[in-house]
Amino acid sequence: MGNLPKFVEFHEEGPREGFQIEKRRFSLEDRAKDIDALSETGLKRIQVASFVSPKAVPSMADAEELFEAITRREGVRYTGVWLNKRGFERLAALPGAYLYGKMVLYTTDAFCLMNNNCTTEQMRRNQLDLLGVYDSYGLPLQEAYILTAFGCNLSGNVRLSAVIDCVRFIVDICQGQARPLPNIYLADTVGWANPEGLKRRIEAVREAAPGARLGLHLHDTRGLGAANFYAALQMGIDLFDSSVAGLGGCPFAALKDSTAAGNICTEDMVFMCEELGIKTGIDLDKLIAAASLAEGVIGRPLPGKIMHSGLLSTLRKTR
Amino acid sequence: MGNLPKFVEFHEEGPREGFQIEKRRFSLEDRAKDIDALSETGLKRIQVASFVSPKAVPSMADAEELFEAITRREGVRYTGVWLNKRGFERLAALPGAYLYGKMVLYTTDAFCLMNNNCTTEQMRRNQLDLLGVYDSYGLPLQEAYILTAFGCNLSGNVRLSAVIDCVRFIVDICQGQARPLPNIYLADTVGWANPEGLKRRIEAVREAAPGARLGLHLHDTRGLGAANFYAALQMGIDLFDSSVAGLGGCPFAALKDSTAAGNICTEDMVFMCEELGIKTGIDLDKLIAAASLAEGVIGRPLPGKIMHSGLLSTLRKTR
Numbered sequence A, B: 001m002g003n004l005p006k007f008v009e010f011h012e013e014g015p016r017e018g019f020q021i022e023k024r025r026f027s028l029e030d031r032a033k034d035i036d037a038l039s040e041t042g043l044k045r046i047q048v049a050s051f052v053s054p055k056a057v058p059s060m061a062d063a064e065e066l067f068e069a070i071t072r073r074e075g076v077r078y079t080g081v082w083l084n085k086r087g088f089e090r091l092a093a094l095p096g097a098y099l100y101g102k103m104v105l106y107t108t109d110a111f112c113l114m115n116n117n118c119t120t121e122q123m124r125r126n127q128l129d130l131l132g133v134y135d136s137y138g139l140p141l142q143e144a145y146i147l148t149a150f151g152c153n154l155s156g157n158v159r160l161s162a163v164i165d166c167v168r169f170i171v172d173i174c175q176g177q178a179r180p181l182p183n184i185y186l187a188d189t190v191g192w193a194n195p196e197g198l199k200r201r202i203e204a205v206r207e208a209a210p211g212a213r214l215g216l217h218l219h220d221t222r223g224l225g226a227a228n229f230y231a232a233l234q235m236g237i238d239l240f241d242s243s244v245a246g247l248g249g250c251p252f253a254a255l256k257d258s259t260a261a262g263n264i265c266t267e268d269m270v271f272m273c274e275e276l277g278i279k280t281g282i283d284l285d286k287l288i289a290a291a292s293l294a295e296g297v298i299g300r301p302l303p304g305k306i307m308h309s310g311l312l313s314t315l316r317k318t319r
Helices: A014-021 A028-039 A063-069 A085-092 A109-116 A120-136 A160-176 A195-208 A225-234 A266-275 A284-298 B014-021 B028-039 B063-069 B085-092 B109-116 B120-136 B160-176 B195-208 B225-234 B266-275 B284-298
Strands: A009-012 A045-051 A077-082 A101-106 A141-147 A183-187 A214-217 A239-242 B009-012 B045-051 B077-082 B101-106 B141-147 B183-187 B214-217 B239-242
Touching: A009 A266, A014 A028, A014 A045, A014 A284, A028 A045, A028 A063, A028 A284, A045 A063, A045 A085, A063 A077, A077 A085, A085 A120, A101 A109, A101 A120, A101 A160, A109 A120, A109 A141, A120 A160, A141 A160, A160 A183, A160 A195, A183 A195, A183 A239, A195 A214, A195 A225, A214 A225, A225 A266, A225 B225, A239 A266, A266 A284, B009 B266, B014 B028, B014 B045, B014 B284, B028 B045, B028 B063, B028 B284, B045 B063, B045 B085, B063 B077, B077 B085, B085 B120, B101 B109, B101 B120, B101 B160, B109 B120, B109 B141, B120 B160, B141 B160, B160 B183, B160 B195, B183 B195, B183 B239, B195 B214, B195 B225, B214 B225, B225 B266, B239 B266, B266 B284
Parallel strands: A009 A045, A009 A239, A045 A077, A101 A141, A141 A183, A183 A214, A214 A239, B009 B045, B009 B239, B045 B077, B101 B141, B141 B183, B183 B214, B214 B239
Antiparallel strands: none
16 A cells, blocks of 8 residues: 555535535525534534625625534534635634634745736735734634646646745745745646656645645546546545535636536545545545535536435445 | 556547437437537547447437448548447448457446346457457457446445456457467446546556556546546556547446536647647547537537637747
8 A cells, every 4th residue: 555644634625615606505504504414414614605705705795604503512613714914803703613823825926816806925924914813812723825836727737846945935935934834735626637646746736845744735627636636645645625415626727617626525535544444534435425515505416426426335246 | 647648549429429418319310410520639549339129229220320320431430339249240341340359347236237237247248259250351369458447336446456357358268279369448337436546457457458458437526537537647548438529338337317417529639638738649639629510419518628618729939
């Protein structure tokens, strides 16, 4: 089994990714019910909503109400997405929200301008300001994301050197300010990664940030999600973002149909782990039930496979 | 890049797999048009139809007419599926059909009984009879398929020893009758394979049949198709069956929705190869056009990803 990890940690992003991208609106009750189902599966971290401008993302206008509508389960960390101080403070005002310090960096100005209306350079300065905010809450820098780490639909190929430049920025800040290194995530925001390129980037990032735990945020935009996930496992990666039922996607990554470009599917990847003898702490039957619930709410077939084909455990007999 | 092959050969099964499984009927013209589009892509082998009992598979009742309706392209081998002498002779009677000797073996009686109404033992005897038929046509034994080579929905786990027993049967026949070894295909008929188990089986089959070229027939039933494909590439496998747009599936592998359980998607896997620097001889733009054509005929979104998200070549710029 080589370098495969013994345990893989999944951060569930389905509720935020899934409902954020849909054109239709869904009831608070339905969304809360799906999050509650996810919290029963053994998932330890669930991204509930985005705390962003309701003008920019109307589907997330009731993020606070959704947070309040869910039934909190002990041991589950309910998180949110924020892009700036204002978003972070909205999240921080909610009792029971899981808070931590996070840095978000981009490799290309074009994508950064589109998503954040600023250059990569300005984005870095904003992140330094946010560090001060986290400090004022007594929160350590826990995660650093490098977005468009494999390619960018607007600027094309992303050189490895652009990724390593982001890694060095993180390492320098942490060394300069005597902070421990955060978990560093490479995000394949628009589905450019392939298994071999991914391995090379992981190796290079490890060299540039020795000792940092690496995570991956993968999309199945071009059908390579499961292969990229397996390649990452082969590199010993044990931390992944994923979406139940393959919910979600990136509107900038799709040609005709934004629903075609979702995150890697949590239950399918958990299934892969289990088949490879890797523990996840997740109850697959319950996770598949949560996936079916989400599919019922969204009201069309979602990309997850095992929710439609079923587990092997019921079919498996030791003969 | 390790053991990755330099060139991968794809055998297209979409037309047969896709239209065979659908409950609706589609016009001869539409099906022929899709096959013609596929023949323009650089694919060298296209499985057109099944030559089986029209009572068992009504959608394939017009297999002969479909063969005659397609526009033959030089260099493309148009093949069919047959289960017995009668089916083979129907195919052989068609001018321009590509003929070859093929052996099909099963690892479990249950699946063999369901598909062929005979035990694995009887199936072996039938295959020996078919060898005589191929001989009478002057056709060498070119392919041997081991179905349910990774698991069986009816009998559960399939031991490696059951697969190796099939391989030994093939090797013994060939040695006894002084025939060259055929290409040996492991078929994940109902989606039980995982990347590591697949590697172990490939290794064991190579040991049992040294020198035989191995091929894989993979399904994406449980979302591991792309990972299994990549694992096979890592083992140097260079021969795959696949389906354009992810058409098709196995009715016995699905819980609720037979369309959820298709073969690995040709264009997505060709894309993976190209990204890994592996040649395929296939024009991806044309293949995606053929996938969209098939989706238009079937009339609902098909599982293929890149046909919905687009290639990177247009987005890619060397900066």
